[in-house]
Amino acid sequence: MSNNYFRFKQFTVEHTRCAMKVGTDGVLLGAWARGGDTILDIGTGSGLIALFMAQRYPSGKIVAxxxxxxxxxxxxxxxxxxxFSDRITIIEKPLQEFCAGQFGSIVCNPPFFVNSLKNRDGQKAMARHAxxxxxxxxxxxxxxxxxxxGEFSVxxxxxxxxxxxxxxxMAGLFPSRICAIRTIPRKPVSRYLLAYRKHPADRIEQTEECINNDDMSRSEWYSSLTENFYIR
Structure with missing residues (x-):
């Protein structure tokens, strides 16, 4: 990996103009979320997740x-x-003002800091804070x-x-899939992949996975999840 870009099997992501660089969270969501014919990527950043979804869903039209x-x-x-340039449209607009029909899949790696000290870099603060x-x-x-x-995944x-x-x-969404993620087996759960739908699920799919083994080698689950993207 260079400081300026990350090369995947089918595309390269440059991120010099972005506050948030290519990272594990975006890769996890892009490889895990369910797609469809119409996909919305909220807060696309470098376009990483939009590109993942375009590769995974060849008939999908993505708006980011x-x-x-x-x-x-x-x-x-x-x-x-x-x-995938003919299937991905990038729009500069806040979600609060965005109106473009309905989407079968919505994905987001959201800003997550609330009431915390902000980074002096305004762009990075915007990307990190809610x-x-x-x-x-x-x-x-x-x-x-x-x-x-449709399904909304974060x-x-x-x-x-x-x-x-x-x-x-409060918004009328119900959990459909929950994946708890540990970095290594002996560490506590550090993040969640969550999916929601507009109707209650007959059975909520719940799993718990690790990114790495105890020796810091990639787990079988993570290797399988990302095998179509990472260059080995």
Whole structure:
């Protein structure tokens, strides 16, 4: 990996213009979330998750939105240089003002810090903090734009699980899939992959996985999840 880009099997993600670089959270969500014919990526940043979804769902049309002009430019460059440029549209617009029909899949690696010390870098603060898109606004916006049979997927720190579940319930969304993630088996759960739908599930799919083994080698689960993306 270079400081300026990350090369995957079918595309390259440059991230010099983005506050948030390519990271494990985005890779996890992009490889785990369910897609469909219409996919919305909220807060796309470099376009990483949009590109993952385009590779995984060859018939999917993806719209990716962000409020940061630098991120939008970076995402447009990454999409233009990919094999998926005819299926991904990048739009500079906040979720609160975005109205473009209903989506079968909505994905988001959201800003997650609330009431914490902000980074002096304004762009990085915007990407990391929930001031410009609160959790309530994110979940209610996703509910508004989600098709009746669609699925909304997020990746969040474990500490936010209760808050996001509460916001989802307020917005009329019900959990459908829950994946608890540990970095290694002996560590506590550090993040969750969560999926919600507009109707209660007959059975909520619940799993717990590790990214690495105790010796820090990649786990079989993570290797299988990302095998179509990482260059070995």
């Amino acid at each position: 939105i962000d409020v940061d002009a630098g991120a939008v430019l970076q995402a447009r460059i990454n999409v233009y240089n990919s094999a 001031d410009t898109l609160t959790h309530a606004e994110l979940v209610s916006g996703a509910s508004r734009l989600l098709a009746d049979d 990746v969040i720190p474990a500490a936010l699980r209760t808050a996001i579940d509460a916001e989802a319930a």
